[in-house]
Amino acid sequence: MDTPSSTARVYDQAGFGRRVPRGARPAVIVVDFSYGFTDRAYPTGADMTGPVLATARLLGRARELGLPVVFTTIAYDPGQVGTLAWLRKATGMAALTLGSRLVEIDGRLAPRPEEHLVVKTGASAFFGTALAAYLTSAGADTVVVTGATTSGCVRATVVDAVQYGYPVLVPRDCVADRAPGPHEANLFDMDQKYGDVVDLDDVLSYLGTLPTTTAEAEAHA
Template sequence: MIDPRKAALIIIDMQHGFLDADSALCVAGAAATVPTCARALSHARELGMPVIHAVRAYAADGSDVEACRHELWLTGGRPVSRACDEGRSLAEPEALKPQPGDRVVVKPRFSAFFGTGLDVMLRRLGVSTVVLIGTTTPNCIRTTCYDALSLDYNVAVIEDCTSSRTPAVQAANTEDMAHIGAQMLTCDAFCRRGLESVRDVVAEVAAAVREARP
């Protein structure tokens, strides 16, 4: 069981530029997860978990947009930047907006750890477990998951608070993350039992290594 005060909920890229159907960067399944994400956020705050919003904010000139995405971004109205004609493209929906005490990290790439101070922030907060929600599962959720595992965090993913462009993509990526070591939850289970079912694998391994010393 994980102490919620030593775990952080990280909500990734739940901005209108990825949610709205008319956005060039829309993730087909993302808007449907707003209610479950809102429930997870509310319960995490009740448990005393730090909440971190990992978001995008592209430069108006596109100088920091991924090369693989630049053409779509440019021809699609420059979403998730201040240059976008749709004024709310950068914002999260009202139900998901940061509340007092939440933290915001602007990430330049898919992973919430890449090019950000997230790891230092979590260490200083005493966090050893990250719980991931948001979009998209094969890109930003998965890369954040793998970076967190590489940095020796316990990782839990609330499956129905994440989304992909198709159900098949969603299923394949959640299966892969579970196979590599992420622990999967549902929003209902998280809201009923918190992190009771999540193993502290990092602490277990550290204890085993200490016991194995000559």
């Protein structure tokens, strides 16, 4: 019978699960923490209070340091609702229409006007968007991925981020899913193959080692 320890041993022997380097200018990507995912009043939503509040804590520190912050939301226009292949598989997602409350970023994260918003129609924050170009222009050398769902858009974003050459950190406190099984399975898989799944406190400690920026110096003067 396969056990968690034996599975981890198999992956370790195959050379997976090594730790990634951490750069001097990480960007935080908040994937789809919109009301359509975080508000249980909607069929697509779930109670993600803990991860949302943990992400707010992370954002507070990132903002103090003047680090790049990116939000993503899924939003469809009427033409896309009737034609996209993904919506034939995941029909509930068709409710995420442009202009609706479902696509608004959860107010507990207090997105700022100067923070980049990626509007996407696929799982990955990179697919069909200018996110890679934005991260390059912002000077990011590492990405910290939070949001929803762990097994869907978070995972897809993490996979694409590492394929674009970014070391990736996933704070487990800051990601959420609709069910624990897919959540845990995908945390394991991402940690073995694509990035480091760590605790939020680890990420905050890492941010504490970064050089003080002009923005931080002015804020604490």
